[in-house]
Amino acid sequence: MARPQEAMPRLCLIEDDEIMGESLAERFRLEGFDVDWWRRGAEAAEALEKRRYAVVVSDIRLPDCNGGDLFLELGARLPMLPPFLFLTAYGTIDRAVELLKAGAADYVTKPFDPDALVARVRSLAQDYGGAGGSDMDGDALGVSPAMRRITETLPRLARNASALLITGESGVGKEHVAQFFHRHTGNPDAPFVAVNCAAIPESLLESELFGYEKGAFSGAVKAKRGYFEQAHGGTLLLDEIGDMPLHMQVKLLRVLQEHKLRRLGSEAPTEVNFRLVCATHQDLKAMVDAGTFRDDLYYRVHVIHLRIPPLRERPEDIRWFVHHFVESFNRAHPDERRRLDPRTEQALMSYSWPGNVRELKHAVERACILSPGPLLGAEAFFGEGLEAGKTDESLSPSLAEYLISCERDYLRMMLERHHWHMTHTAEALGITRKTLWEKLRRLGIEGPEGD
Numbered sequence: 001m002a003r004p005q006e007a008m009p010r011l012c013l014i015e016d017d018e019i020m021g022e023s024l025a026e027r028f029r030l031e032g033f034d035v036d037w038w039r040r041g042a043e044a045a046e047a048l049e050k051r052r053y054a055v056v057v058s059d060i061r062l063p064d065c066n067g068g069d070l071f072l073e074l075g076a077r078l079p080m081l082p083p084f085l086f087l088t089a090y091g092t093i094d095r096a097v098e099l100l101k102a103g104a105a106d107y108v109t110k111p112f113d114p115d116a117l118v119a120r121v122r123s124l125a126q127d128y129g130g131a132g133g134s135d136m137d138g139d140a141l142g143v144s145p146a147m148r149r150i151t152e153t154l155p156r157l158a159r160n161a162s163a164l165l166i167t168g169e170s171g172v173g174k175e176h177v178a179q180f181f182h183r184h185t186g187n188p189d190a191p192f193v194a195v196n197c198a199a200i201p202e203s204l205l206e207s208e209l210f211g212y213e214k215g216a217f218s219g220a221v222k223a224k225r226g227y228f229e230q231a232h233g234g235t236l237l238l239d240e241i242g243d244m245p246l247h248m249q250v251k252l253l254r255v256l257q258e259h260k261l262r263r264l265g266s267e268a269p270t271e272v273n274f275r276l277v278c279a280t281h282q283d284l285k286a287m288v289d290a291g292t293f294r295d296d297l298y299y300r301v302h303v304i305h306l307r308i309p310p311l312r313e314r315p316e317d318i319r320w321f322v323h324h325f326v327e328s329f330n331r332a333h334p335d336e337r338r339r340l341d342p343r344t345e346q347a348l349m350s351y352s353w354p355g356n357v358r359e360l361k362h363a364v365e366r367a368c369i370l371s372p373g374p375l376l377g378a379e380a381f382f383g384e385g386l387e388a389g390k391t392d393e394s395l396s397p398s399l400a401e402y403l404i405s406c407e408r409d410y411l412r413m414m415l416e417r418h419h420w421h422m423t424h425t426a427e428a429l430g431i432t433r434k435t436l437w438e439k440l441r442r443l444g445i446e447g448p449e450g451d
């Protein structure tokens with residue numbers, strides 16, 4: 001099947017030299033990029049304002065301006081810039097280093113190895129969000145293969161499935177995915193009702209879910225529709241379904257089978273029809289085995305199961321989310337636009353994010369608010385101890401450096417344990433070989449002979 005158009009990474013090439021530009025444009029097109037080639041800085045600036053690119057490859061010396069000034073000027077004006085990679089001649093290396101400090105992604109010195117350049121550009125495009133197309137809009141769940149698969153599958157499930165089970169650690173985005181499912185059911189105006197089963201006291205759960213008639217119990221001064229009824233015609237999310245007590249599980253199953261319920265204090269049945277999304281961070285199968293979750297309900301809700309991987313298993317999404325949340329901040333605060341220092345990105349990607357997307361979102365929001373200037377440095381995320389130029393030795397190494405060194409040591413230990421067998425090590429770590437390879441490259445870990 002043809003890949004959708006936006007899956008092709010869009011490259012902005014700024015190069016005035018005809019021979020160099022022609023050969024780069026051709027090479028990148030052959031490599032599967034959708035290339036826009038601009039000879040002048042002004043044309044490129046206009047395009048960068050209008051189109052979304054996955055990556056920019058720019059010469060520093062251009063006929064109408066300096067590529068570095070163009071980058072700085074756009075960075076100050078636009079809410080978000082794709083990664084900039086500069087092509088530098090010998091005499092412009094100092095300038096390229098300065099640009100790195102100002103937030104550029106990388107530079108290569110002419111003459112360069114075209115294969116290495118393609119590999120670097122591909123990795124920047126992937127880290128940033130691949131296509132540079134519609135990925136950053138509200139209808140994407142991430143850019144990792146796992147999240148792309150889920151994004152592609154969900155609309156079909158939403159049209160056909162009446163029940164869905166979403167599992168994953170706290171904060172991975174289970175409720176977000178449930179809302180995405182609901183938006184694609186074809187009736188976006190229908191109700192979406194989210195209930196956290198763990199947050200409702202057991203004694204109130206039945207009346208909250210089933211509703212009650214006036215006078216059904218001492219506090220029932222007027223009739224109330226329960227969550228099941230409120231979700232009628234729409235989607236009901238039962239979050240933390242593993243926390244539902246056994247006696248309520250029986251009642252839930254009956255509602256799912258009969259599509260009817262009786263409010264507390266009522267004899268008359270009320271018809272209810274909703275799509276059910278259950279979410280949990282627990283292992284329901286293990287709970288069935290332990291007798292704390294009913295097997296008949298398990299089979300009823302488990303028809304379609306989506307597992308949302310933790311962020312540490314999909315580092316591509318870390319950078320994508322950071323940009324996504326910075327962009328949200330910039331939209332809300334157009335006068336205080338922020339952008340990321342690439343060195344900060346590396347530290348963010350090396351951290352394991354135990355609180356997943358929720359923790360990352362809060363960290364970005366906090367960093368955007370606390371950062372004194374537009375460039376988000378590591379100190380905004382990890383504390384004042386990282387402030388550039390700080391000399392207090394007691395604050396060294398920084399948290400980011402410490403986290404990176406922990407990760408480096410851990411990977412080395414795992415590699416040694418698996419005799420440096422990449423596939424076995426990646427499996428043991430629960431990540432792909434590619435992710436492992438990228439981590440080794442990023443952390444500067446070489447094979448045993450190079451050590």
Ligand SMILES: Nc1ncnc2c1ncn2[C@@H]1O[C@H](COP(=O)(O)OP(=O)(O)OP(=O)(O)O)[C@@H](O)[C@H]1O
Pocket residue numbers: 140141142168169170171172173174175176177239279281357358361
């Ligand atoms: N794809 C996404 N795009 C934007 N924001 C997201 C995305 N996924 C998650 N978030 C945000 O991350 C936070 C946590 O997400 P969510 O509440 O869906 O996680 P959860 O897995 O349901 O957590 P819990 O298990 O604690 O209930 C929310 O603020 C949510 O808006």
